[in-house]
Amino acid sequence: MSNKRNVTKAIFPVAGLGTRFLPATKSIPKEIMTLVDRPLIQYAIDEARAAGIKEFIFVTSRGKGALEDYFDHSPVLEQELARKGKTALLEDLENTNMDSGAIAYVRQYKALGLGHAVWCARRLLDPTEPFAVLLPDDVIAAEKPCLQQMVEAYSETGGSMVAALEVPQEKASSYGVLDINGNVNDTTVSVKGMVEKPESGTEPSNLAVIGRYILSPNVMQNLHALKKGAGGEIQLTDAIADEIAADRGVFGYKFKGKRFDCGSKAGFLQATIAFGLSRPDLRDELSAYLKTLPA
Numbered sequence: 001m002s003n004k005r006n007v008t009k010a011i012f013p014v015a016g017l018g019t020r021f022l023p024a025t026k027s028i029p030k031e032i033m034t035l036v037d038r039p040l041i042q043y044a045i046d047e048a049r050a051a052g053i054k055e056f057i058f059v060t061s062r063g064k065g066a067l068e069d070y071f072d073h074s075p076v077l078e079q080e081l082a083r084k085g086k087t088a089l090l091e092d093l094e095n096t097n098m099d100s101g102a103i104a105y106v107r108q109y110k111a112l113g114l115g116h117a118v119w120c121a122r123r124l125l126d127p128t129e130p131f132a133v134l135l136p137d138d139v140i141a142a143e144k145p146c147l148q149q150m151v152e153a154y155s156e157t158g159g160s161m162v163a164a165l166e167v168p169q170e171k172a173s174s175y176g177v178l179d180i181n182g183n184v185n186d187t188t189v190s191v192k193g194m195v196e197k198p199e200s201g202t203e204p205s206n207l208a209v210i211g212r213y214i215l216s217p218n219v220m221q222n223l224h225a226l227k228k229g230a231g232g233e234i235q236l237t238d239a240i241a242d243e244i245a246a247d248r249g250v251f252g253y254k255f256k257g258k259r260f261d262c263g264s265k266a267g268f269l270q271a272t273i274a275f276g277l278s279r280p281d282l283r284d285e286l287s288a289y290l291k292t293l294p295a
């Protein structure tokens with residue numbers, strides 16, 4: 001299969017207004033909101049790094065300055081923590097440091113959809129290399145980070161690959177939904193169709209696309225058409241579906257892990273509790289508190 005190149009670049013679409021989190025998002029980008037003590041974006045960056053990503057492309061918009069600042073080094077803070085011997089905190093802080101030039105920011109001037117956001121990064125990619133896309137709203141807790149699982153699976157399949165999750169049938173219309181050809185193995189399915197937000201009752205399956213993608217450079221070519229799809233927006237799902245029409249492989253990968261929809265308040269709260277409980281320094285106090293709550 002073609003395009004089985006290393007995946008070293010990832011796009012993070014972070015231009016959304018975050019209206020579901022107003023009024024907080026009046027002044028802070030949604031991606032800076034914290035899950036326990038780390039901004040949402042940090043989880044996506046860590047996952048990408050674990051998968052071997054070296055270049056990080058943020059597609060931003062007005063009002064996202066705090067997101068850009070977050071990745072700056074903070075020498076004064078670091079010196080102060082070192083002087084006080086706070087090594088654990090210092091290490092946490094240093095883990096957020098990025099190499100100079102590793103992050104590029106490109107602005108999406110108009111909110112024309114996810115496909116359009118990804119297309120805005122076209123000049124920062126090598127036209128012969130596959131690339132990853134991570135949607136920071138989808139936070140995935142997993143022993144082996146989800147994108148790393150996918151990179152390994154992709155080394156067998158090539159083509160384009162999307163993370164896939166079985167969702168309750170009545171929820172499927174909120175997602176991109178896969179039409180399955182058959183199983184490649186236990187975790188990978190071959191895809192024969194993809195529909196963005198299908199009308200309720202017309203879903204081809206209950207296997208939903210979750211925000212992790214490894215895409216053939218052809219998908220970027222397909223996006224050049226800037227075709228409008230569901231909701232009048234330029235959809236990434238449609239550009240991937242065009243690969244199927246061109247007889248190039250598209251695969252769904254059923255990742256191992258728990259996905260949280262941090263684009264919704266309930267999902268964000270659930271993730272906060274789950275990540276809090278997974279932290280040795282918080283577990284006991286938090287679970288004791290949860291036990292006091294009425295069932």
Ligand code: G1P
Nearest residue numbers: 114138175176208209210211237
């Ligand atoms: C986007 C994609 C959709 C995917 C979803 C996963 O939709 O367009 O295909 O299923 O992310 O979170 P959004 O949630 O931005 O409407």
